[in-house]
Amino acid sequence: MLIYNEKFFEFAKNLLLPIILGSIIGLAIFLLNNIYRFLNHISLLLISYNPILIFASTLIALLGGYLIVILLANNKKCGCGTELVIESYHFRNGFLSLKDTISKTLASVITISFGGSTGLEGPSLLLGGGISSFITRKLRLNQKDVKKLFLCGTTAGFSAIFKAPLTGILLALEIPYKRDIEAMVFVPASIASITAYFVSIATFGTETIFPSPMLLSIHTSILIHAVILGVLAALIALIFIKFLEGINIAIEKLTKKISMLYITILGGLILGIIGLFYPEVLGLGYETICKMTTTKLGNISLIMLISLLIFKIIATSITLNFGGSGRLFIPTLYIGGVLGLIYA
Structure with a gap:
């Protein structure tokens, strides 16, 4: 009986949990994208009313993002969110606080929505890793499984925002590991990534971010x-x-x-x-x-x-x-x- 329980537990960790994480993170990325669109619409309305209001928009972009991090986040460092993902994986055993996850994601969305020149993949990695960290710790999983599923979460976040599951798997696995790919997590990360991708196309549609206007013959x-x-x-x-x-x-x-x-x-x-x-x-x-x-x-x-x-x-x-x-x-x-x- 104990053997069957252990097998089911391994099955749940490597298949069911990645599916659950991919689904939740896919929906979270849908919410993230809609918040970005709403705030970006406000920014465009400001600028269309009077072009000089672009200064108000860019000030909100940097000042708003900066103040959110300084006032609300535990980690007060602004800039590239990937550093926090790497730090959480290598030095905190996959722990990323919910407070940092929400505040830094919101800071990034405000920065981008109002004119900051950066990308949504940063907050997507943060959101995916933070959600995974929160759920796995609530389930009281061991340190190894928390770290493994943390990478699954970052992979799912990247896959959902770009609707590119294979790229998400390779990139999001390589970034936290710095110099190599964490091979042992490849299968559960693939499951989480593909699940998040299906949630993404179900909510966003199948249209790609960048069009492919023509096919080139290779010579x-x-x-x-x-x-x-x-x-x-x-x-x-x-x-x-x-x-x-x-x-x-x-x-x-x-x-x-x-x-x-x-x-x-x-x-x-x-x-x-x-x-x-x-x-x-x-x-x-x-x-x-x-x-x-x-x-x-x-x-x-x-x-x-x-x-x-x-x-x-x-x-x-x-x-x-x-x-x-x-x-x-x-x-x-x-x-x-x-x-x-x-x-x-």
Whole structure:
């Protein structure tokens, strides 16, 4: 009888719990996405009423996100939410407090909705990991199972927001593990990811975030161009990382002389100035990427494309270092897409 109980327990941990987690997290991501759409609609209404109100929007983006983290979160560090996921997995045995989960997710959504240049994958990983941590600890599972299901939760969150279960499995498993993939959790994570994906398409629909306007035939010249573009993308990525780190170092020195609150306000004003001239670089940038993939290249000037690339890097670096919350995945897709058009 004891053997059967143990087998059922293992079955529940590796199949039933991932399905339950995937379903709950999929619904949570649906709620997250709707909150983003609602707040983003308010932001767009403000700007459409008077373009100068873009400054109010960008100030809310950074100042709102910053104040939520400082006033409500246990972990007071703003910026890239993935660091908290990594820290929770490696140093806290998969523990992520519900307080941090809700406050930091909300901070990221406010940052993005009102013009911060970052992505929803950060709060999605946080929300998935936080929900998993809360449920598994309520069930009093052992440390190993809590950590394993924590990764299942992050995977489900990523899969649900992008409707990409396979990418979610590989990316969300690799990020917390830093240098390798946590192979032992692959099967339950796959189950959680696919479940969250089905919940996502049931609530959001099957439409992909980015359209595929045409099919390309693969031939030698395309492969050669792909290699060249890959090298250029690596160089741009290196510049982006160095600039991001440089801004971070400068802010750390500045906070010794000036309150972070004033720095956050300054960041909001700088984002507003950028947004006045290049509103396309603010926020998620989904619409801009979609327009680029469906617009004839002759309609977009080279100077415009180079400007979008440069100011997207600047806007993202300011967002994440001046008090905003989020992650780099979507901005890097944006930068890579613009680089591809420049090369073309």
